Amino acid sequence: MILRRIVLSLAAGLASPLLLGACGSSNGSGSAAPAAPAASDSAVSAPATSAADGGDGSGTGSSALTTGVTAEAMDGIGTVVADDRGMTLYRYDKDESDPSKWTCSGTCTKTWLPVIVGDSVRTSGVAENLLGTVHRNGRKQLTLAGWPLYRYNGDTGARQANGQGKDAQWYAVAPSGQKAAETG
Template sequence: MWMATPKKSSPVIQHRIVLASAAGLVCAFLLAACDSSNSDVSGTSAAGVAPVASAPATSASATLAPAGGGDSGSGQTATVRAEAVKGGGSVVTDGTGATLYRYDKDRPNPSRWTCAGACVKTWIPVIVPDSVRTVGVEKSLLGTVHRDGRKQLTLGGWPLYRYVGDTGAGQLNGQGKDGEWYAVTPSGGKSVF
């Protein structure tokens, strides 16, 4: 009876496996560091925006119901939080501190997005995995709407976006753009400061 002897893997393949494993570990450490680097010792974000005082003492996780086909990154968790802004009021930001916006031409009930084509190059839809962690935002107001096989986050029924003109945490450069784009409040309303 003939038996095949196991082949030794080549040094090139072993080298690629080691590099791929190292790259994966580096990515995991960077992602973990990003989540913990949003706050400094004083409790403010890197942009100097303090969390809203009414934020709950502990974070709540809201598992979002699937909004159609496509996998948006099962096993991952996105974060949305309420943050106070200079000049009064509070807005919702993502885990990196980027302000989230709503579009007056979209519809909240049922959730419908109208920003498409060239619009999404300026206003980037907030695509989320199945799980979203909230801080100071009522988890019952969160939802998703199907968008090209992925899930776009909604708040109070309004689809949410990031503005390309906001290049750092806490910026509000999209506020009031074209009289149709507004930073979203923790209740899903539009900020009017």
């Protein structure tokens, strides 16, 4: 009987820190809470604008929310916008007729992952007044100068721009919302 109490007490003692640690590290989205922005960063509330469903509308890419964007200098294409993980962000020329509406849907979103954001986005080197969102299946896709933003699944690490000029329609986006310089 005493041995059983000792074993149960030991098990409870070992499990308690693990359970408390798991409870304190979640922000409800299944990932750790983002760090506080650096002094040079600013948080922007991303206003939503409506968008038509450009097809079946399925696919919001990675379920991880982007919490910030930054301007990054990259060899060969100049300064581009990257997400909080350093992944290059792209714009799609087919959105040209109305860039406030997204046109990449269905199988397109398996290659070009829409940049999904929460209510605010930290910025560094990107003009706050150029950021916004469009509604995408109940979520918010980040826009820059009205252009919906995407990640390319061919970029496997930070500071890559393998999607630059892809199909003569996809371009890394500059902090102004314009296409980044084409590679030579």
